[in-house]
Amino acid sequence: MSRYHLEVRVKPRPGLLDPQGKAIHGALRSLGWPEVDDVRVGKAIYLYVDASSEKDAIEKATAMCRKLLANPVTEDFEVALAGRLQGARA
Amino acid sequence: MSRYHLEVRVKPRPGLLDPQGKAIHGALRSLGWPEVDDVRVGKAIYLYVDASSEKDAIEKATAMCRKLLANPVTEDFEVALAGRLQGARA
Amino acid sequence: MKAAVISFPGSNGDYDLYKAVQLVGGTPTFVWHRDKGALKAYEAVLLPGGFSYGDYLRAGAIASLSPIMEEVVAFAKAGGPVVGICNGFQTLCEAHLLPGALIRNEALRFASKHVRVRVERTDTAFTTDYAKGQVLSIPIAHGEGNYEADKGTLERLEGEGRVVFRYVDAAGVATDAANPNGSWHNIAGIVNEAGNVIGMMPHPERAMETIVGSADGRALFTSLVGSLTSSLAGSA
Amino acid sequence: MSNAATPTADEMVAPRPGDPPITAELVADHGLSPDEYERIQRILGRDATLTELGIFSAMWSEHCGYKNSRRLLRLLPTEAPWVIQGPGENAGVIDVGDGWALAFKIESHNHPSAVEPYQGAATGVGGILRDVFTMGARPVAVLDSLRFGDLDSPRVRYLFGGVVSGVGDYGNCVGIPNIGGEVVFDRGYEGNPIVNAMCLGLMKKEELITASATGVGNPLMAVGSRTGRDGIHGATFASEELSEGSDESSRPQVQVGDPFTEKLLLEASLELIASGALEGIQDMGAAGITSSASEMAGRAGNGVELEMKQVPTRERGMTPYEILLSESQERMLVVAKKGREDQVRDILTKWELEAAEIGRVTDDGRFRILEDGAVVADIPVLPLTQGCPTYERDGVESPEIQALRATDLSEHLIPQGDLTKTFLLLLGSPNVASKRWVYGQYDTTIRTSTAVRPGGDAGVIRIRGTTRAVAATTDCNGRFVYLEPRVGAMIALAEAARNLVCVGALPTAITNNLNFGNPLKPHIYYQLREAVLGMAAACEAFETPVTGGNVSLYNETDGRAIYPTPVIGMVGVIEDVSTIIQHAFATPGDDIVLLGTNTAELGGSEYLYVTAGLVAGAPPAVDLESERALQQAVLAMIRAKLLRSAHDCSEGGLACALAESALGDGDAPLGVRVQLDDEVRPVGVLFGEAQGRIVVSCDPGRTDEVLRIATRYEVPARNIGKVTRGDEGFQVTVRDASVSASVAALSDAYFGALPRIMDAPAKDD
Ligand SMILES: Nc1ncnc2c1ncn2[C@@H]1O[C@H](COP(=O)(O)OP(=O)(O)O)[C@@H](O)[C@H]1O
Numbered sequence A, B: 001m002s003r004y005h006l007e008v009r010v011k012p013r014p015g016l017l018d019p020q021g022k023a024i025h026g027a028l029r030s031l032g033w034p035e036v037d038d039v040r041v042g043k044a045i046y047l048y049v050d051a052s053s054e055k056d057a058i059e060k061a062t063a064m065c066r067k068l069l070a071n072p073v074t075e076d077f078e079v080a081l082a083g084r085l086q087g088a089r090a
Numbered sequence C: 001m002k003a004a005v006i007s008f009p010g011s012n013g014d015y016d017l018y019k020a021v022q023l024v025g026g027t028p029t030f031v032w033h034r035d036k037g038a039l040k041a042y043e044a045v046l047l048p049g050g051f052s053y054g055d056y057l058r059a060g061a062i063a064s065l066s067p068i069m070e071e072v073v074a075f076a077k078a079g080g081p082v083v084g085i086c087n088g089f090q091t092l093c094e095a096h097l098l099p100g101a102l103i104r105n106e107a108l109r110f111a112s113k114h115v116r117v118r119v120e121r122t123d124t125a126f127t128t129d130y131a132k133g134q135v136l137s138i139p140i141a142h143g144e145g146n147y148e149a150d151k152g153t154l155e156r157l158e159g160e161g162r163v164v165f166r167y168v169d170a171a172g173v174a175t176d177a178a179n180p181n182g183s184w185h186n187i188a189g190i191v192n193e194a195g196n197v198i199g200m201m202p203h204p205e206r207a208m209e210t211i212v213g214s215a216d217g218r219a220l221f222t223s224l225v226g227s228l229t230s231s232l233a234g235s236a
Numbered sequence D: 001m002s003n004a005a006t007p008t009a010d011e012m013v014a015p016r017p018g019d020p021p022i023t024a025e026l027v028a029d030h031g032l033s034p035d036e037y038e039r040i041q042r043i044l045g046r047d048a049t050l051t052e053l054g055i056f057s058a059m060w061s062e063h064c065g066y067k068n069s070r071r072l073l074r075l076l077p078t079e080a081p082w083v084i085q086g087p088g089e090n091a092g093v094i095d096v097g098d099g100w101a102l103a104f105k106i107e108s109h110n111h112p113s114a115v116e117p118y119q120g121a122a123t124g125v126g127g128i129l130r131d132v133f134t135m136g137a138r139p140v141a142v143l144d145s146l147r148f149g150d151l152d153s154p155r156v157r158y159l160f161g162g163v164v165s166g167v168g169d170y171g172n173c174v175g176i177p178n179i180g181g182e183v184v185f186d187r188g189y190e191g192n193p194i195v196n197a198m199c200l201g202l203m204k205k206e207e208l209i210t211a212s213a214t215g216v217g218n219p220l221m222a223v224g225s226r227t228g229r230d231g232i233h234g235a236t237f238a239s240e241e242l243s244e245g246s247d248e249s250s251r252p253q254v255q256v257g258d259p260f261t262e263k264l265l266l267e268a269s270l271e272l273i274a275s276g277a278l279e280g281i282q283d284m285g286a287a288g289i290t291s292s293a294s295e296m297a298g299r300a301g302n303g304v305e306l307e308m309k310q311v312p313t314r315e316r317g318m319t320p321y322e323i324l325l326s327e328s329q330e331r332m333l334v335v336a337k338k339g340r341e342d343q344v345r346d347i348l349t350k351w352e353l354e355a356a357e358i359g360r361v362t363d364d365g366r367f368r369i370l371e372d373g374a375v376v377a378d379i380p381v382l383p384l385t386q387g388c389p390t391y392e393r394d395g396v397e398s399p400e401i402q403a404l405r406a407t408d409l410s411e412h413l414i415p416q417g418d419l420t421k422t423f424l425l426l427l428g429s430p431n432v433a434s435k436r437w438v439y440g441q442y443d444t445t446i447r448t449s450t451a452v453r454p455g456g457d458a459g460v461i462r463i464r465g466t467t468r469a470v471a472a473t474t475d476c477n478g479r480f481v482y483l484e485p486r487v488g489a490m491i492a493l494a495e496a497a498r499n500l501v502c503v504g505a506l507p508t509a510i511t512n513n514l515n516f517g518n519p520l521k522p523h524i525y526y527q528l529r530e531a532v533l534g535m536a537a538a539c540e541a542f543e544t545p546v547t548g549g550n551v552s553l554y555n556e557t558d559g560r561a562i563y564p565t566p567v568i569g570m571v572g573v574i575e576d577v578s579t580i581i582q583h584a585f586a587t588p589g590d591d592i593v594l595l596g597t598n599t600a601e602l603g604g605s606e607y608l609y610v611t612a613g614l615v616a617g618a619p620p621a622v623d624l625e626s627e628r629a630l631q632q633a634v635l636a637m638i639r640a641k642l643l644r645s646a647h648d649c650s651e652g653g654l655a656c657a658l659a660e661s662a663l664g665d666g667d668a669p670l671g672v673r674v675q676l677d678d679e680v681r682p683v684g685v686l687f688g689e690a691q692g693r694i695v696v697s698c699d700p701g702r703t704d705e706v707l708r709i710a711t712r713y714e715v716p717a718r719n720i721g722k723v724t725r726g727d728e729g730f731q732v733t734v735r736d737a738s739v740s741a742s743v744a745a746l747s748d749a750y751f752g753a754l755p756r757i758m759d760a761p762a763k764d765d
């Protein structure tokens, strides 16, 4: 068994109202970024899981999403091994 | 100018209590996943931005994080071009 | 009426619900979410407002997977009356006893005030003591009461007349200004297909006595008591 | 340290490997003076270890040790037959009749809120709730008293918005209604917001429990959240001035609140107290385990011994220093009765909380800390908890403020342009305007006992099963205190008392929060002393003893102090809930009666701030005896059920008070027709903030009786006009000058002001 660091992203389904995304979009535009076209806000959930393999870890996390982490009525999800994103950091 | 799809992740700073993560951790364990070691919850913000280059897009998003999207006192952030994560999807 | 008031960790409206049942002559009992085989003895099941599990992740999500919810589902499937108020409504949606979801209020702020809601139906077990079209003053207090569902579900709800309460203005009109949270079609409360499970965001249990500002919620509880009595009489 | 007293050999307590030597710098970094450190050396008979230095620095901070305020606080009256618990416990307790007791207390979270407004305010509410439920009382209401800079700054809007959602989210989640508070905007608070939260809790008298570690051998248990590295040194931090760049360095000191855990702790604590398995219980607030354990030991005259390895931590490798000083939220320390540990554990398990036995009560009067059995700190309890040096300083009034007070304001009595325009400007100024934008985010109806919600003069909570209710308000006009501290403090009490009597409550007791600048500066110390003296005098006059409070000093940025702001949290008792009235006019045709006297005083008024940007002049005169008479007269009228409404005149003066009564909660506004013939300049009559005035309304058939009662109490009173229908408009005339506007214009100014500012899209100005 090893410890895997997974990342789950939960995102409002396309077409569904995203009040938070809308508000942030408005705020960014009035702060001087008219080039922002659209904003959607979801969740990033980081899981530290003991599993026998990468595949096993991802399967487990997927099951957790189906059961709890995402609401199929309003949200889509993705699961992956966590890695540093390419790009800038704080 | 092209349209870039960016992804920002905002995560509670290490050492700070993450009550959401704690509650989700507890729920996952009692739902039959004792192998979950820890859970942290952040935000995933998806931005669609017009920019002259990838670099320009990322710089803009980084500035947005500094100004609005992340709270430097409690959160760290990462910015990247959005790509599909490797792994399972809903 | 023997009513089970379910308490989840973080429920805080359970006490008010308990008092409301007592005020209309019913017999309430607190049932802890871990209690097993607890619901058999009751005629009605009430899910209170509050912040079950802090409403962390999504309002009502963790509570919907609590041990007691399997029994609530069975109770509802067997036709027993189930009332979910505020967090209880959110929990019923998460448990798929009611369709749709309650997302963040459009203004992104917690909304606490007395609102007006119009009674759309009086033929449910929960509304017989109201008049159709009656406008009630009832408090809301929620951050996630914005009712959303996919288009098909929404059309079905309206088509089947399953919207029980709607936010309206003083004149009884469902305007945008009277909508406190952005809910689709000003929806404040709905029932399931069978009509025995109701979910609503406003708090009738907080509108039981004029000293606290309104007694307009009382009829919801008297309706429930009345319909249980008449259905007992019917089956006898 | 070079000037150390010769250490007596005490091999038992050795520095931990890696601890830095105690140097003058390290001592200074801990906020202790060289003299204070010498005193510590004398107490220990040797040098302190780092762990011990941390413990002393926390306990001898202003926050825990009241170095600069204790001697002044002794001047406050604290006794009355109805006081069950005065200052010194987690919260004060008074008898409110029919076997019920009310626990209440106010507390500040100014510095944390300046750094992180949402979490700072949220954890402030969390702390004050714990102070109340650890007395055995169930929290039934919260109030919040807030001060910010002017709203034209984006930073201020950010702080204000964050604080309000922090206060709201926390209280809403735990399920405690908010019943009132205040919000003030003035450049005097730029950079140093004030966030004070007050909580009221009810209990049966016999349910009272105190925080003391009695019973040698009894186990101490840590309950609730795990201990993390957050907020370490918060207590010292709360007592230091903020300076440029403190945003950076204070980052790790932010604590995150978990209201869900708090709700579980609340239920578990009340169940534990009811079970009888506890000797004592205390919140781990400022200075965490250190203050809770040592104070509980101190109150019982006992000692405690704690093993750091037993404390559940959130992170690995925490040192005793970190564990002892952590201010992680939602933790409690309980002293269980020996043999009943399992019962305690069962109750906590039911509420899904952790409990760990971390030590025991000893008989040697020492505060002893072990790490894996090795003693890392060993301090006599009483010198630690009560031996904090206290200082009485020289206070001298600043000449600038003297000059400011002497400012001649007579030119401001001449209206600048149209009176009605000025009136609407004033009614829509953020200080006068409706705070619905604020309390609309607070649950006010949960627990179904709120008889008067925010928006009026005072909040009211009924006591189920009785005809009684308790009322509460927070008040302080910092401008008045700034201009003349003693008078300003008396006004704060007078206003609080007026607010209570306006709903029909008898003022009964107060808690207070002294928010001041750096007391080492003579002009600040002067403000502090004068304010305390004013408070003491008014408490005596109104028979409202002080049962507790909180001191927040060093509220300064770059050497500039806030206005001295002694916030008064006053509670009152209503014997018959059927007599409760509110501030809104009820029926067209009712008479409007003014109690009290209009004057030409404009010092420190909102009118002056809005029209001239000035904070100057002498605050309005206050006469404690006539205030007392006014309170008694209004109570007599309300008890005789003669009144339909009552509302006191405060910010914005008589004109704004009349408008507020006309508008009510905005649902069904009424009009007003008032005619005044005072021989005082109209600006003074309309907008002056003369004290001792209350506007009441009554059925015309009752007016004579109302006036007779006023005469009996020697309160000036006269019928000044009528309540009219909303469509008849608002008109107030003073001799030949008048303000007149439609009710819609009033409503837009009053209710629209804050939403217009706060809901506008963010702009980078
Ligand atoms: N921060 C707040 N939280 C809750 N209620 C508030 C707050 N600020 C103001 N209010 C409500 O608005 C009312 C009016 O406020 P204020 O003008 O300060 O009243 P007063 O002058 O009577 O003290 C208060 O009595 C209170 O009920």
Ligand SMILES: [Mg+2]
Pocket (backbone or CB within 6 Å): D456, D457, D499, D647, D648, D649, D650
């Ligand atoms: Mg008032």
